Amino acid sequence: MAKENFIPIGPFHPLLEEPEYFKFFVEGEKIVDAEVRVGYNHRGIEKLAESKTYEQDVFLVERICGICSTSHPFAFVQAAEDISGIEVPERAKYIRTIIGELERIHSHLLWVGLAGHFIGYNTVFMWAWKYREPVLDIFEAISGNRNHYGMFKVGGVRRDILEKDVPSLLKAISEVEGFCSMLTKAVMDDPVIQARTKGIGILKKKDAIDLCVVGPVARASGIDIDIRKDHPYAAYDKVCFDKIVMQDGDVFSKAAIRLLETIESVKIIRACLKDLPKGPIDADIREIGIGEGIGQHEAPRGEVIHYVRSNGSNYPERHKIRAPSFMNVPSFKKTVIGESIADAALITAAVDPCYCCTERMVVVDRETNRTLKTGEELVRLCQEKTEKMIK
Amino acid sequence: MNILEEIRTKFGSKADILVKSKKRVYVSVSLDDAKDVISYLFRILGARMSIATGIDTRTGVEMLYHMAFDKHDLVVTVRTVVEKPELKMPTLTDIIPAANWIEREIHEMLGVDFIGHPGLERLLLPDDWQAGEYPFRKKTFDSEKEGEPHP
Amino acid sequence: MVDLFKWGLKKSPWVFHLAASACNNCDIELLDTLTPKFDVERFGITLVGSPRHADVLVVSGIVNRQSIERFKRVYDDVPKPKLVVAIGACACSADMFRDSYNFVKPVDEIIPVDVYVPGCPPKPEAIIAGIIKALGKIK
Numbered sequence: 265m266a267k268e269n270f271i272p273i274g275p276f277h278p279l280l281e282e283p284e285y286f287k288f289f290v291e292g293e294k295i296v297d298a299e300v301r302v303g304y305n306h307r308g309i310e311k312l313a314e315s316k317t318y319e320q321d322v323f324l325v326e327r328i329c330g331i332c333s334t335s336h337p338f339a340f341v342q343a344a345e346d347i348s349g350i351e352v353p354e355r356a357k358y359i360r361t362i363i364g365e366l367e368r369i370h371s372h373l374l375w376v377g378l379a380g381h382f383i384g385y386n387t388v389f390m391w392a393w394k395y396r397e398p399v400l401d402i403f404e405a406i407s408g409n410r411n412h413y414g415m416f417k418v419g420g421v422r423r424d425i426l427e428k429d430v431p432s433l434l435k436a437i438s439e440v441e442g443f444c445s446m447l448t449k450a451v452m453d454d455p456v457i458q459a460r461t462k463g464i465g466i467l468k469k470k471d472a473i474d475l476c477v478v479g480p481v482a483r484a485s486g487i488d489i490d491i492r493k494d495h496p497y498a499a500y501d502k503v504c505f506d507k508i509v510m511q512d513g514d515v516f517s518k519a520a521i522r523l524l525e526t527i528e529s530v531k532i533i534r535a536c537l538k539d540l541p542k543g544p545i546d547a548d549i550r551e552i553g554i555g556e557g558i559g560q561h562e563a564p565r566g567e568v569i570h571y572v573r574s575n576g577s578n579y580p581e582r583h584k585i586r587a588p589s590f591m592n593v594p595s596f597k598k599t600v601i602g603e604s605i606a607d608a609a610l611i612t613a614a615v616d617p618c619y620c621c622t623e624r625m626v627v628v629d630r631e632t633n634r635t636l637k638t639g640e641e642l643v644r645l646c647q648e649k650t651e652k653m654i655k
Numbered sequence: 656m657n658i659l660e661e662i663r664t665k666f667g668s669k670a671d672i673l674v675k676s677k678k679r680v681y682v683s684v685s686l687d688d689a690k691d692v693i694s695y696l697f698r699i700l701g702a703r704m705s706i707a708t709g710i711d712t713r714t715g716v717e718m719l720y721h722m723a724f725d726k727h728d729l730v731v732t733v734r735t736v737v738e739k740p741e742l743k744m745p746t747l748t749d750i751i752p753a754a755n756w757i758e759r760e761i762h763e764m765l766g767v768d769f770i771g772h773p774g775l776e777r778l779l780l781p782d783d784w785q786a787g788e789y790p791f792r793k794k795t796f797d798s799e800k801e802g803e804p805h806p
Numbered sequence: 807m808v809d810l811f812k813w814g815l816k817k818s819p820w821v822f823h824l825a826a827s828a829c830n831n832c833d834i835e836l837l838d839t840l841t842p843k844f845d846v847e848r849f850g851i852t853l854v855g856s857p858r859h860a861d862v863l864v865v866s867g868i869v870n871r872q873s874i875e876r877f878k879r880v881y882d883d884v885p886k887p888k889l890v891v892a893i894g895a896c897a898c899s900a901d902m903f904r905d906s907y908n909f910v911k912p913v914d915e916i917i918p919v920d921v922y923v924p925g926c927p928p929k930p931e932a933i934i935a936g937i938i939k940a941l942g943k944i945k
Contacts, residue, residue: 302778302779306779306780306781306827306870306872306908307827307868307870307903307906307908307909308790308903308906308907308908308909309906310791311790311791311906311907312902312903312905312906315905316902320902323902324902327829327831327902327926328829329829329830330828330829330830330831330832330833330834330927331830331831331834333829333831346676346679349676374834390841390842393837393838393841394841394842394843397838397841397843410835410927410929411831411834411835411927412831412926412927471752473703474751474752474753475752475753476703476704476705476751476753477753488725489703489725491725494725494726494728495678495723495725495728495729495730496728555675556681557679558679558721558730558732560705560723560730567705567723569705569706569721571706571708571719571721573710582708582710584706584708586705586706590706590756591706591753594753594755594756780908781870781871781872781908782872783871784871790907
């Protein structure tokens with residue numbers, strides 16, 4: 265029951281960046297309902313895309329999200345190529361795959377750090393983000409930038425990986441593998457993390473199917489989907505890797521899947537670097553035909569899908585963009601109801617809403633509609649629960 | 656299971672099937688049949704609703720439901736046109752809960768009314784956005800070709 | 807008294823990060839400055855959780871119609887003397903989003919900006935340099 269007064273919304277915790285607004289309604293300590301208000305980040309990109317050329321749109325969609333910045337170009341160029349069946353050179357497919365998997369590693373490490381902070385393990389945050397740096401260095405070596413790599417174009421990729429650089433890249437990726445393995449073992453074997461995350465925030469398989477969730481959120485609930493295996497593209501049908509699927513649907517499963525996927529990503533990158541075929545990296549496309557196309561990519565958060573309709577001009581007539589979080593964020597409601605507010609921050613983060621959403625969280629009392637706790641306080645509650653467990 | 660055969664057997668001439676490639680199929684249906692076809696794909700054939708695209712045309716809003724068959728490396732897009740000026744169609748949320756946000760977005764961007772939707776509130780647009788203003792509606796249809804529903 | 811305050815400000819600036827509508831890349835590079843490789847805290851720079859405790863406001867992203875009110879409010883909450891550092895192409899000039907139906911105005915037409923750090927995203931070193939440059943404005 266409400267005792268406290270209204271606290272101005274605005275949990276501006278330095279680690280919680282972005283403007284979406286999660287509202288948790290409580291009775292006592294228990295969450296009875298939840299809402300999310302999105303739109304703070306809406307920049308009208310789909311509409312903007314119609315007034316920019318296909319080449320410009322690749323750069324535009326890269327900036328939909330900073331973390332999966334290659335995922336949207338990956339899906340978009342494939343949608344454009346799907347319109348008239350453009351064949352991309354083999355070497356370009358392999359390079360695309362390498363970039364996509366490097367991104368998966370950096371994104372998952374980022375998430376592990378964030379989740380670690382929420383639980384109160386700041387060393388996990390520091391480690392994960394520290395070990396992200398070599399991945400960003402590899403990006404910089406290949407593309408010239410740590411983030412927003414500008415590697416994709418319709419018909420191929422914009423930059424090549426030089427033969428002379430391959431040995432040093434292989435060495436760097438082996439080091440990445442070393443600490444991914446170490447981090448995975450450390451996190452998955454830790455009894456406190458297990459106690460803190462197992463059985464929490466469960467998304468049942470039936471709900472996951474009805475909500476058409478994607479990515480690690482789906483795979484944690486026993487849904488066996490991964491666009492890389494199910495709708496193969498780029499070089500994914502040429503490399504061996506495992507689909508990581510678990511059955512419990514809890515926060516632990518979601519974390520474990522992400523960690524184990526980094527190891528699979530290293531395998532893929534290594535195989536692609538070793539087998540990189542010779543040849544051109546660009547089909548040198550001059551025009552997009554009339555028609556429509558669909559492109560899909562398994563981003564770190566799940567399926568990204570783009571649909572493009574072309575009237576033959578340089579500008580897309582319609583460009584539909586769907587990020588994985590659009591399907592996954594609604595599932596948070598199913599996973600928090602019935603849980604304690606001490607777990608709210610963690611469960612929300614487990615959906616991995618593109619890191620954008622967990623800032624604006626608020627707890628509201630059911631009867632009086634008064635705000636009881638801000639996002640910063642919710643994170644502190646989450647950390648305190650861990651401390652009590654350790655004692 | 657051959658997905659296209661199942662659709663042909665069940666719906667016959669009601670489903671106009673265009674096979675663009677091995678991975679891409681477009682099925683045009685009337686507005687009255689759209690819900691039945693999509694339900695069949697979801698409930699019986701096990702498709703996943705990946706997303707729906709809305710496109711403004713002169714005569715109506717063209718709705719494209721992109722249904723992914725993950726075990727078959729196939730995306731079947733169900734196409735129908737919601738006629739202007741009524742712009743109404745029945746909601747899919749009673750069959751596919753994932754349609755909730757999808758329909759909210761199309762409603763605020765294009766003005767389609769999904770009858771029976773539990774709450775067609777604003778999703779992405781700001782609170783102070785002018786009601787009745789739909790950002791994805793085209794102001795004019797310049798050329799003859801632009802604005803026609805896809806054949 | 808004012809000089810002592812300004813000396814204190816220069817020695818250990820507290821930074822509040824305000825993300826408008828951003829893709830988060832600048833935000834992540836800003837957070838990267840906390841990590842051991844860049845270790846911004848050795849300059850005495852600390853990220854704080856409330857604008858009311860801040861000396862320097864670091865801004866990223868573009869201002870859209872949904873975020874403008876909160877944006878202005880946060881700026882007003884930062885006590886004087888305050889400095890504003892705009893990081894990233896979006897905060898500097900709004901970049902490719904100017905024609906969007908949801909775009910309002912560039913950041914520097916809403917609040918005064920002291921230092922612009924361009925880049926998409928700017929590297930952590932550039933962000934740190936930007937903050938230090940802003941501090942150098944205090945005479």
